[in-house]
Amino acid sequence: MDVSFLTIAELSEAYRKGETSPVAATKALLDRIEQHDGSLHSFIRVTPEVALADAEAAEREMAAGKRRGPLHGIPYALKDIIETAGIVTTGHSKIRQDHVPVEDAEVARRLKAAGAVLVGKLATWEFSHGGPSFDLPWPPARNPWNTDYLPGGSSSGAGAAVAAGLVPFAIGTDTGGSVRGPAAFCGLAGLKPSYGRVSRRGVYSNTFTMDHCGPLTRSAEDVAAVMTAIAGHDPEDPSTEDMPVPDYLAELGGGIRGLRLGVVEGWHDGPGAHRELGGAIDAAVGVLEGLGARIERVKLTGLREYTDCKSIISAVEHFAIHAEEFRARPQDFGRIFRNRVLPGAIIRGEDYVQALRWRAVLAREQAAALQKVDAFVTAASLGVADRANPDAVAADRFAFGLSITQPFSISGVPALAIPCGFTRAEGLPLSLQIAAGPMQDALVLRIAHAYQQATDWHRRHPVLG
Secondary structure (H helix, E strand, O other): OOOOOOOHHHHHHHHHOOOOOHHHHHHHHHHHHHHHHHHHHOOOEEEEHHHHHHHHHHHHHHHOOOOOOOOOOOOOEEEEOOOOEEEOOOOOHHHHOOOOOOOOOHHHHHHHHHHOOOEEEOOOOOOOEOOOOOOOOOOOOOOOOOOEEEEOOHHHHHHHHHHHOOOEEEEEEEEOOOHHHHHHHEEEEEEEEOOOOEEOOOOOHHHHHHOOOEEEEOOOHHHHHHHHEOOOOOOOOOOOOOOOOOOOOHHHHHHOOOEEEEEEOOOOOOOOOOOOHHHHHHHHHHHHHHHHHOOOOOEEOOOHHHHHHHEEEEEEEHHHHHHHHHHOOOOHHHHHHHHHHHHHHHOHHHHHHHHHHHHHHHHHHHHHHHHOOOOOEEEEEOOOEOOOOOOOOOOOOHOOOOOOOOHHHHOOOOEEEEEEEOOOOOOOEEEEEEEEEOHHHHHHHHHHHHHHHOOHHOOOOOOOO
């Protein structure tokens, strides 16, 4: 059977029925990677020996009647800032192109314990920040809907690989939208979990106070399956919360009748938004209302303030991480990374502290609004994917553009992107963003699942040449 675009749930059921097996599915996807990734560049490194060994182990366990859970025998890939013991982990940078970790990151360890099958490491923007860059040892990933376009970032390879049917799911990271952006541009489900819900131990840091690990998949149901494996307290990561992990899959089917959903005014329908975005979001909100949700209008601070606050904090924290390497070998970083990170060296300490205080005010604003509604609804991106242009020298969008994902990075609440349409002109995905209160990841997934039960946007896939 063709396993290319099966969801995690569908592939697991196919294993149960004997329609395919972990080894057969893994071999088929490895063949698909070899056939198509030459034009997509989603993988930095494919690990066929590891993948087949993992698949064979899963198959033996299943034959013996042992089932580890919903990810048992399911192929996946990791963003290449997530450390893997014995497998080169580069951060998509010349700085660490030969770095071989001695231990797995905690999220990789948990996936291994869940019986998932690692098929490789995925392209990113340099250290999750400097990209899409054409002056690095590996080219930037391309968007499978149209390879003249980019898949977003910084979890660029993750978005491209899942959308192209190369793997059923991938793990990325999200500091200001690095899971949700590729999900939006590639027509996927991508979750930034609550801050403290998933360990970041063994993951190259971008902005420690806002970094998250999260899954990119084909559906909210698949996100729930991945979260059952990766969520939970890690005693060696002080940022994680020591609290019970819900049964995300069991809570999907509760429906949304009576939930109060707050549509954020002026975010997705303001300046800079794609001309077709407002209509797509309005239609999605109409579906949610038809499913029984109560729709209310919510006023929050504008995107400019959120974007500036996050940018100041990130610039300082990211420079602090790489300061020593900047002093020793600045020429080995890509141009875009240098331009984005070096301003952190000249931001004053008092400005950083004021940004942290500003962040607390913005987070309290969201918390107050969430006393009146159960979740926020807006877009996951203001536009569609950018064209891939090696000659572009445009102003840095991180500094001058507006971000509709960063507000929920500021507050650390769970936020999910899911597809809600396609543009007529470009034929590229448009995306809905759903966010709720801290540790309300299950609620976000429940709302998204209800929407996807009533629509088929997540069932559409690109046709590869």
